Amino acid sequence: QVQLVESGGGLVPAGGSLRLSCAASGRTSGSYALGWFRQPPGKEREFVAAISSSGTITKYADSVKGQFTISRDNAKNTVYLQMNSLKPEDTAVYYCALRGAAWITGTGEYEYDRWGQGTQVTVSS
Numbered sequence: 486q487v488q489l490v491e492s493g494g495g496l497v498p499a500g501g502s503l504r505l506s507c508a509a510s511g512r513t514s515g516s517y518a519l520g521w522f523r524q525p526p527g528k529e530r531e532f533v534a535a536i537s538s539s540g541t542i543t544k545y546a547d548s549v550k551g552q553f554t555i556s557r558d559n560a561k562n563t564v565y566l567q568m569n570s571l572k573p574e575d576t577a578v579y580y581c582a583l584r585g586a587a588w589i590t591g592t593g594e595y596e597y598d599r600w601g602q603g604t605q606v607t608v609s610s
Contacts, residue, residue: 487511487599489581494604497571501608505566507581507601516587519557519564520597523577523606530580532592534566544589549575571608578603 493505507519516538524530534555535544543555554567564581582597590596 487513487517487583489583489599489601491579491581491601491604494579494606496607496609498609499572501571502567502569503571503606505568505579505581505604505606507564507566509562509564509583513562518584518586518589519555520582520584520589521555521564521566521579522582522594523575523579524603525574525577530594532594533579535584535589535592536564537589538587542589544592546592568606571606573608573610576606576608578605 487509488511489507489509491507497503518537520535521533522530523533532546533549536555536557540557552570557564580603581601583599584596585598
């Protein structure tokens with residue numbers, strides 16, 4: 486099985502930046518897409534971004550387009566989420582997720598097979 490471990494969360498003032506990382510370990514052979522989701526306080530978990538196994542195709546939620554960038558380093562089995570111009574409404578627990586297929590389709594949680602434990606991002610106003 487594959488384990489996912491996120492890091493890079495923390496407290497940042499509004500307008501600041503953070504880069505989240507998610508390292509995959511275990512049975513990481515094969516092609517798989519990766520995604521980021523977040524769960525704001527008191528709300529449902531929502532899609533943020535996804536990237537195909539090759540890294541050539543990305544998908545973003547409308548709310549983060551132009552603000553967040555997803556990337557991956559397959560040599561390190563790691564996916565990143567660069568978050569710029571952070572706003573208080575970006576405060577959430579951020580989760581990375583692995584999809585057992587190389588391509589991206591929709592944005593539903595059901596499309597992903599493995600999840601990390603989450604990392605807290607808090608943006609102060």
